[in-house]
Amino acid sequence: MRTHCDELEPLIEAIADGSLAPSAEDAGHLASCAGCAARLERARAIESWLQMREVASPPATFTAAVMAHVGREQWRAERAIDLGFNLAMAAGVAVILAGAAGLAWSLGFLSITIDLDALRAALDTEATGRVLSQVQTIAMSAVLLTMALVLWWWAEAASD
């Protein structure tokens, strides 16, 4: 069976901070029950302490410290992007070189005399033949270079 103390217990804090006025019955109980009166006294003391707590202030250098911290973080992020870009460029160059080598091999440039002769014969002039034989390599290099430049542009935009 719930006692008056039990019923009053959840209301103690509201009475202590003044948001609830105790009923006449509750006030009578609080005047006669030492336990409830002590609880209310404790709750009031907590309330008053909470209201009087000092407010800590940040140090004068706080904003500068935050800005420096932000700057360091940005620098780290940019460094990571730069590293990624450099790696991508290196990989791009490696791909271009490998592609050029592969193309040269597939076109038979490794046995250049025979194939150039055949090309010369087919295309009449030596100069045209040389350019045409490298068109694929040049095109692939241009594509890879464009991709690298796009990547660079993206990295710069992201770091901004």
Add this chain to the structure above:
Amino acid sequence: MKASSEHELVQRCRQGDETAFRELVDQYKGLVFALIARSIAERARTEELAQDVFLKIHKGLPYFRGESRLSTWIYRIVVNVLAQERRDVATVSLDEKGDDDRPRHEPASEDRSFGDLVMKDRLQKAIARLPVPYQVLVNGHYLKGMRYEDLAEALNMPMGTVKTHLHRAKRQLRHLLETELR
């Protein structure tokens, strides 16, 4: 802060305006620092966590959609940082029945003086043991300049229930003082 100027400040920050972010820090550092300082005893750690909050704000601003007030969003970050600091306690739900069923202890007569430093220290310890949302509620409610609705929204509490939660938090404090921290 007016919504328009708040929006403008956020926009300027997003555009990489360092002065705008400095303004933001200057504007909120007092409350952020005070709120954290009331939960964390060590001053150095308080500074670290307060800086961490502003770093998170800086990183998060591009994703801040403005659906809530900037201050609400900032206090939510504070709550998360404090919860991370005390992850174990942070998982306690506010919807739990609480301590209403706990046996009540009669206060001892020697405990009745509350004005001394010992009691302040015990209260500080008791607050530190509250679940993080209650802690933030008790700490933030009594801070001048803290808006009631910001606190409620940051803690995902309907406005109408904030007072109830605050009373529950203070009741938990009282029970802690009457029992474990006697």
